[in-house]
Every structure is written in structure tokens, then in C-alpha cells.
Amino acid sequence: MARQAKGSAKGPQIEGGPVRLDDRSVAQLTCPAGKKDVLVFDAAQRGFGVRVEATGRRTFLFQYSVAGRKRRMPLGVFGEVTTAKARSLAEKHRGTVVSGGDPWGEQRTAKLEAVAAERRASEQAKADAFTVSRLIEDWDRLHLVHRRASYRADAPARLRRHLPDLLEAPAVSVTRAQAVKAIDGAVNRGGPVSARRVLAYARAMFGWAQGRGMLEANPFEGLPAPGQETARERVLTAPELGLIWRAACALPAPAGLFVRFLMLTLARRDEVAGMKWGEVSGDLATWIQPGARTKNGEPHSVHLAPAAQAVLEGLERGKAEDLVFATLDGDKLTAFSFIKRQLVKRVEAERAEAAKKAGMEPPQPLPDWRMHDFRRSGVTWLADAGFPPHVADRLLNHVQGAIQGVAAIYQRAQFQAERKAALEAWAAHLVACGEGRSTSPKVVPIGSRRTSQKGG
Known part of the structure; x- marks a missing residue:
């Protein structure tokens, strides 16, 4: 015969037999000495029970089987939820099981999806915060510091001046169509020569970010340079x-x-x-x-x-x-x-x-x-x-x-x-x-110093 709970000959059973669970009986339950916890199931409702821990904590649960595997689904901690509330939840889940469902699995899937959604939201928030303007800052701070001063001074300033519509856009979302539109705008704003510089800077910057794993693609890669690059030959008279x-x-x-x-x-x-x-x-x-x-x-x-x-x-x-x-x-x-x-x-x-x-x-x-x-x-x-x-x-x-x-x-x-x-x-x-005077270029350089261009 199962051992009775200490205190009353008619008190709740601790091992083996079911107990009619209500707030009073649950409050009297204790864990046997030497054990970490013990399970006590309700006498009237199949699968409804409570886990009593040595610490005194009592957690309601619903136990069922699906595909030959036993599931124990937590329903809440006694004191935070009443026995009646826990019983109602157990009954609801039992209905799901009878209908062929798996409430524990469904809950676990929902939690995993919630975690994944939260992770995606966090990643999206980071992506949204990593704007083209922020990319220019990082490129300048981490990469251009090693370039010559004139390049470092011109590149960020020119990109900010000629890519105004992209500065607040997430860098990861910039499409090839947007890149083309931006370079066309640079042509209208500063001419083809300046636009070619903008394209070169943007391609280098996005390529740097792609190489570091910050972006998956470079929307400026492979874009044709506007106009035709020609060496200037203008000599003023x-x-x-x-x-x-x-x-x-x-x-x-x-x-x-x-x-x-x-x-x-x-x-x-x-x-x-x-x-x-x-x-x-x-x-x-x-x-x-x-x-x-x-x-x-x-x-x-x-x-x-x-x-x-x-x-x-x-x-x-x-x-x-x-x-x-x-x-x-x-x-x-x-x-x-x-x-x-x-x-x-x-x-x-x-x-x-x-x-x-x-x-x-x-x-x-x-x-x-x-x-x-x-x-x-x-x-x-x-x-x-x-x-x-x-x-x-x-x-x-x-x-x-x-x-x-x-x-x-x-x-x-x-x-x-x-x-x-x-x-x-x-x-x-x-x-x-x-002064409108003509001058002759016939100027004789001082001395006769002419350095040989041969090594030696």
C-alpha cells in the first residue's frame, strides 16, 4: 500500500496513488526526505498533476503521450496560479491531445519561432542602423586612416555630397538600381568627371565592407563609368x-x-x-x-x-x-x-x-x-x-x-x-x-646643374 503523506490518515498520497488536488491538498504536499522532487497526480483528471520539490516549490503539469513519447507540460507554479486555473489549462491541453495535437511541441515551436523572430528583429534593427552614412564613417575610421591624406579628405566628403538620397538608407538594402540612380545624380550634380570619382569611391567602400562580411553584395561593382576619362591637355595662353x-x-x-x-x-x-x-x-x-x-x-x-x-x-x-x-x-x-x-x-x-x-x-x-x-x-x-x-x-x-x-x-x-x-x-x-605685357620664355636657369637620370 502506498505511503501516506505525513500528518493525516486521509491526507494526500505522495507516491503511487492519485490525490484529489485542490489548493488545500496541494499546500499540504511535501517532498519525502532524501528526494529531489516527487510527482503527485490528480485522482479525477487524467494527466493533471503537481511536482513537489525539496525546496517546497510546487509546479502544476499536464502529462500525456504522443507518438509513444511521454510529455510533461508545465502549467504554472502554485501560489502564482490556483489549482483550479491549472486544472482548466490541463483540461484544455487534454482536448488538444484528443484531437491529435501536441500542446507541448506546439508551445516549444512557438517559443522557438518567437526567439527566431526576436533575433531577426534584432538583426534587422542593426541592419537598419548601419546606414550608408555609418558605412562612410566606418570606412573612414578603419580603412582610410591608412590612405594618403588627400584621398581621405576627398572620398568621404565627395560621397556625402553626391549620394544624399542614400545616406540614411540601410547599406545592406542598397540595390543596383539605386546605385545607378545615385551615379546619374552625381553626373547631373557635378559632371561626369566628379561622378567617376564618386563611383570609384563607392565601389571601393562597398567592396571593403563586403570583404569584411558587413555586406553580402556590392551594388556599385561593375557599373559602367559615366562619360569618358580623358587626360586633360589644356594649356592656358x-x-x-x-x-x-x-x-x-x-x-x-x-x-x-x-x-x-x-x-x-x-x-x-x-x-x-x-x-x-x-x-x-x-x-x-x-x-x-x-x-x-x-x-x-x-x-x-x-x-x-x-x-x-x-x-x-x-x-x-x-x-x-x-x-x-x-x-x-x-x-x-x-x-x-x-x-x-x-x-x-x-x-x-x-x-x-x-x-x-x-x-x-x-x-x-x-x-x-x-x-x-x-x-x-x-x-x-x-x-x-x-x-x-x-x-x-x-x-x-x-x-x-x-x-x-x-x-x-x-x-x-x-x-x-x-x-x-x-x-x-x-x-x-x-x-x-x-598687366597685358608680353614676356619671353627665354629664361636661362641658374648655373648649369643638370642631374643625370642614370643610376650609379
Whole structure:
């Protein structure tokens, strides 16, 4: 005969036999000494029972079999649910079993699906938060830090400027159609040359993310480049340089001074825009470009001819960290397209006025020109003036110059004296052009220093 629960001859049975479970009887149940837990089933309702643990915890359950396997389904903890509530749940589940269902399996499947749904929601939330703007930040912080300074400065800024409709879109959701639309928009916004840069940057950035497992696809991969990449050959003539010089003199500061300094030094546009007073010598005779801002990553010394010094004298000298050609708000000068339009407007106005005075029809606009053409025009004039190619290479601070191969390894001279003579000759030419005077390129370089281009 089964052992009775301690306390009453008619109390609930602990082992073997069923017990009529209600709140009172369940409260009296205890676990036998030496056992972890014990099961007690109801005398009236098949499969309905309670697990009594040594700790005193009592958990209602419904036991049934499906496909020959026993299932025990928790119904709640006594004290949190009443016996009557647990009995009602057991009856409901028994109906499911009778109908051929598996309530425990169904509940487990529902839980697993809920967990999976929660995981998917979390992953989707992360994907939604990883926008193209965030991708640009990560690419800049983790990858571009190892690239040259000019690339790092241009790539993120250009992508943000020309991909405005994609910045807040999840990077993982960007489609090929959206990529095509974005590049077409870049063409309309900045022209085919700028759009090709945008495409190259976007393709590199998405490829980097794909390689790191952050994205599964690169929507910019394989897109045809807009327009046709052609090497520019525009060399400005002396009259054209004079027109631009006079137009720059008429522009308000700092734009006009910026353009004149750009022409005089043959430096890159972004190098001049980022120039700080701490990089200029006290006597204004030398400008040392830090390697962090040069294209080849090497510091570059630029001699400032008297005309270039005069430009700087027209500006109020600031602290070492202050920009030389800052806007009125102290920000970096970036409105290059606007400055170019103002130059073109003044150049064409002068040409039209000259034609009117001569009784001629208004002339056709000058062939397209860029600020970058100043560099090509300058070294072309210097070559005609007799300055050797390697001096021009040092002036332009090219990554690869005329001296290459083994010779480049041994030839470390900077040709400072020749560079100074070249820039002063070029500055004199620009001033003469601005005054409408003709100049001859027959300038004899100082000394007879000609470095051999053969290694040894």
C-alpha cells in the first residue's frame, strides 16, 4: 500500500496513488526526505498533476503521450496560479491531445519561432542602423586612416555630397538600381568627371565592407563609368592667364587672393585651401606643406616669390593653426565651383567689352578651363623657358617624376635653388600677363646643374 503523506490518515498520497488536488491538498504536499522532487497526480483528471520539490516549490503539469513519447507540460507554479486555473489549462491541453495535437511541441515551436523572430528583429534593427552614412564613417575610421591624406579628405566628403538620397538608407538594402540612380545624380550634380570619382569611391567602400562580411553584395561593382576619362591637355595662353589674373584681382577676399596664390605657387587646389599660417615662415618666403596633406605623403617646400608674398601680406595673419584662406566664419574655403563661375563671368565680361570697343561681335566663350590647368600651364611655360623636367617635377611634388628607376633611388636632391628661380620667373610672367605685357620664355636657369637620370 502506498505511503501516506505525513500528518493525516486521509491526507494526500505522495507516491503511487492519485490525490484529489485542490489548493488545500496541494499546500499540504511535501517532498519525502532524501528526494529531489516527487510527482503527485490528480485522482479525477487524467494527466493533471503537481511536482513537489525539496525546496517546497510546487509546479502544476499536464502529462500525456504522443507518438509513444511521454510529455510533461508545465502549467504554472502554485501560489502564482490556483489549482483550479491549472486544472482548466490541463483540461484544455487534454482536448488538444484528443484531437491529435501536441500542446507541448506546439508551445516549444512557438517559443522557438518567437526567439527566431526576436533575433531577426534584432538583426534587422542593426541592419537598419548601419546606414550608408555609418558605412562612410566606418570606412573612414578603419580603412582610410591608412590612405594618403588627400584621398581621405576627398572620398568621404565627395560621397556625402553626391549620394544624399542614400545616406540614411540601410547599406545592406542598397540595390543596383539605386546605385545607378545615385551615379546619374552625381553626373547631373557635378559632371561626369566628379561622378567617376564618386563611383570609384563607392565601389571601393562597398567592396571593403563586403570583404569584411558587413555586406553580402556590392551594388556599385561593375557599373559602367559615366562619360569618358580623358587626360586633360589644356594649356592656358599668356592672354588667357592675364584675363584670369585680372579677374582674380577683382574678386573679393579671400577668393581672389586664393586664386592668385594658386596660380603663383602651382600648388594643388586642396593644398592651398588647407594651408595654415603655421606652415609659412616668418618672412613669408617659404611655405612648408606637411606630408599629411600632400599627395605623395612627403613634406614639400614651396618658395614664395615676391608676388606670392604680396598676396599673403593682403591677409591678416592668424594663429599657427588658423587657415590662411579661411572664410569669414573661419572655415575652410570649399566653394571652388562658385569661385570658378565668378572668374569666368569677369573674364567673359572683359572680353566682351574689348570686342565692343574694337567694333567687333561678342567673342565665343573661352574653351573650357580648370584651376588645375594652372599647374600644366606653368610647367609648360617653364619647360619653354629652359628649366629641366626634374625641376618641374619637384615644383609640382609629383608622386612619380622624370627621374625614375634606379636613378630615383640615388637622386635625392631637391633642387631648391632651381625651384626658386623657376617660381620667380613664373611669377614675373604672370604679373606681366596681368598687366597685358608680353614676356619671353627665354629664361636661362641658374648655373648649369643638370642631374643625370642614370643610376650609379
